[in-house]
Amino acid sequence: MEQALAAADTAWILAAFTAVALMVPGLALFYGGMLGIKSALNMIMMVLGGFAVAGVVWVFFGPGAVLGDSVGGLGLIGNPFTDVGLASLLEEDPAGGIPAALTAAFHLLFAGITVAIIAGAVADRMKFSAWLVFSGIWLVLVYFPVAHWVFAFDDEDAGTKGGWIANALGAHDFAGGTAVHMNAGVAALAVALALGARRGFPHVARPHSLPLVVLGGGILMFGWFGFNGGSAGGANHTAGVVVLNTMAAAVAGLLGWILVERITEKHATTLGAVSGMIAALVGITPAASLVSPLGALAIGVVAGAVSCFAVGWKFKMGYDDSLDVVAIHLMGGVVGTTLIAFIATAAAPAGVDGLFFGGGIDFLGRQIVAMAAVFAYSFVVTFLIAKVLDKIMGIRVDAETEKMGIDVPVHGETAYVMDSFTTGTQSKMRPSDFAEDRDIIVPTT
Template sequence: MAQAITLAADAPTLSAANTGFMLICSALVMLMTPGLAFFYGGMVRVKSTLNMLMMSFISLGIVTILWVLYGFSVAFGDDKGSLVGWNSDWVGLSNIGLTELWGGTTIPLFVFAAFQLMFAILTPALISGALADRVKFSAWALFITLWVSVVYFPVAHWVWGEGGWAFDLGVIDFAGGTAVHINAGAAALGVILVIGKRIGFKKDPMRPHSLPLVMLGAGLLWFGWFGFNAGSWLGNDDGVGALMFVNTQVATGAAVLGWLAYEKIRHGAFTTLGAASGAVSGLVAITPAGGAVSPLGAIAIGVIAGVLCAMAVGLKYKFGYDDSLDVVGVHLVGGIIGSLLIGFFATGKGQSDVEGLFYGGGLDQFWKQCAGVFGVLAYSLIASAVLALLIHKTIGMRVSEDEEVAGIDQAEHAETAYDFSGAGGGAARTPASSPVAPAESKKVDA
């Protein structure tokens, strides 16, 4: 009887504080997708701005519905062969009690499902940056539907689901270095190898049309990332989430400095685009590692990621793949760096007692990290290329050459991001009763 009383006392109970914290973190992660839309939207040319915004925004609709219908069950249901999960009670998020807790935590299952939903939404949106200017919106929507079903939901189970092969192997991924960033970066590479380059790649100037928009997006991502990272510990009871919060800030700041230092040495200037990209590279790299390393380790990871990602973004010109907005260079490379460096910088005093090479733990964890990194990379790359090829050969993945040259915003959305027809005054204003000459309708340089 005494044993029964002890067990009852030890059973977790719902924590209003942790529940409220996780709801806020879920909202912060949701904000990252519009933030990503602004980040990407500012980096493209004027004629592609709305399409870039929509490629992120549509993920909020599609993935939400799929997650409710079956995605949560596939990702976090009962393990089936270490590859997928399934729980029929979670189909449609049905048969879940209001106060039913997630695992051994103190938060409701509904809250955990909502938090993980925001990760599922963001991940395919990350891929879109590699495909700027040239993908049919309908084809992109179909690709998201297939990709999260075939790639993201199973990979999330591998990494975070109890019984998943990477989870059981002991791969450390605090908040998504493999499941989110390597997964999205490898997928981006797979798709662009299928659909090819933009017209004018390496010939025409393709500069960002709005660097303030890029900086706004980067700021929103940085802000939302605190929920993304610190929230992934699912509570505030032991300080690990606080460590992750601090390391998120530290690594990101270090990556900005690393990127800018490399840029100044290599190109002679400190650019705003470099600062924004450096911040994102640091956020990506610390995502898997921040719960396992010290703040000093976070500085090292941030600087390494900032420099190596800055170097990596130029590889597309060397190897000839058109990664429009550097998804491969930042998310794939940054995710690999952060995941592998756990094997060197893990202190054994954070989320677990696992120690990296620099703290006396040898290379055991490093090899586990390699297995997780390259397993996810290979599967996502191949599966994403196959899905893109199927779509490309059926309904077609790309817009026509004329539509791409004229502008995908007008072709796919019948809108333009900026309308200056009513700007100014006096003679510069076009009378409502006067027809607009064709030349006048194209004043904005696309």
């Protein structure tokens, strides 16, 4: 019986791993479609490149740094030298259960996607080479410690200590509202400030392909069922509740965003609908095992509405977060992580009551401390990384490349074939044809 359960759990995590892996091209399409035609491929490459760098670094010492025994028992960072190169994961665990190699692979996706999310804030102006270097350094100095705080739990049987947020503080974050989404959103704000605004901001290129945005968003939603459902640790009751809550939040978030749009802008947009869905998925990530389906609806609609309002902050405050990583990921993470302190119910798998169900005020206090710590650490270290890299190698493309669009100068290709045909001849579009600004839109938010 135990072997059958272990096999079922392993099969579910394998399926979840596959779904989460699809989030990488999904994010690339979601981001790429939101940009103008002259830099869409660069955005796709930023997502893929950042993910690839994170994956390579993870294989060297990621599992030890994130999930390993805390150095000095302080709860700050795991021992990165526990299993360099992951050679020990080739050995089968005689105790059975989910293979350690699969757990390491699953968390590799979390690390890589967190890095890739940041790319949306620096679109149209960051050097691709600088982005790749930044990705590796940020993963080691920011993601590894924060993920250890949140994802590493004490193991009395093994005699290991985990992260301080998960254990000493006792804050709740089911699948990465702080470690993944808030962490990426705060980092996005820091690096956007370090880079400065795009040329001509706030006049920005309109999304060149809303169908690509919808396709990418749909793939992301599909992957999220693996992201959250796989975090249940197996094919169990918790996974079923988590998947239901994830879906409930997504549909509520879509409606929350377009309702705000309809009230404030007199129209409901396709871009807004997909953005609201993603914001809600971010919001339910820390809460999926702690709330009822009605609670998931509440988190979804609030996350969608709040994130919609937050989009306008960049125009009022002057920071150029190109693709609204701050509005969607930072604010979505804040909404979800905060609301569970109010609407968590002991009837849900996690078995914890929030304030509305008789829980104590200390629950809210722990959540606030966790969020404040992630915000402060991620912002300060990310900003310093960006500034140091700027001094060493420069992190922004030159003015001519920025004006032309990054795809042709950096990658030597364009997103679409735009050859013109004449009788017996073919004339290719030249890089100089991209030099003029076209399709710009003035923000109304």
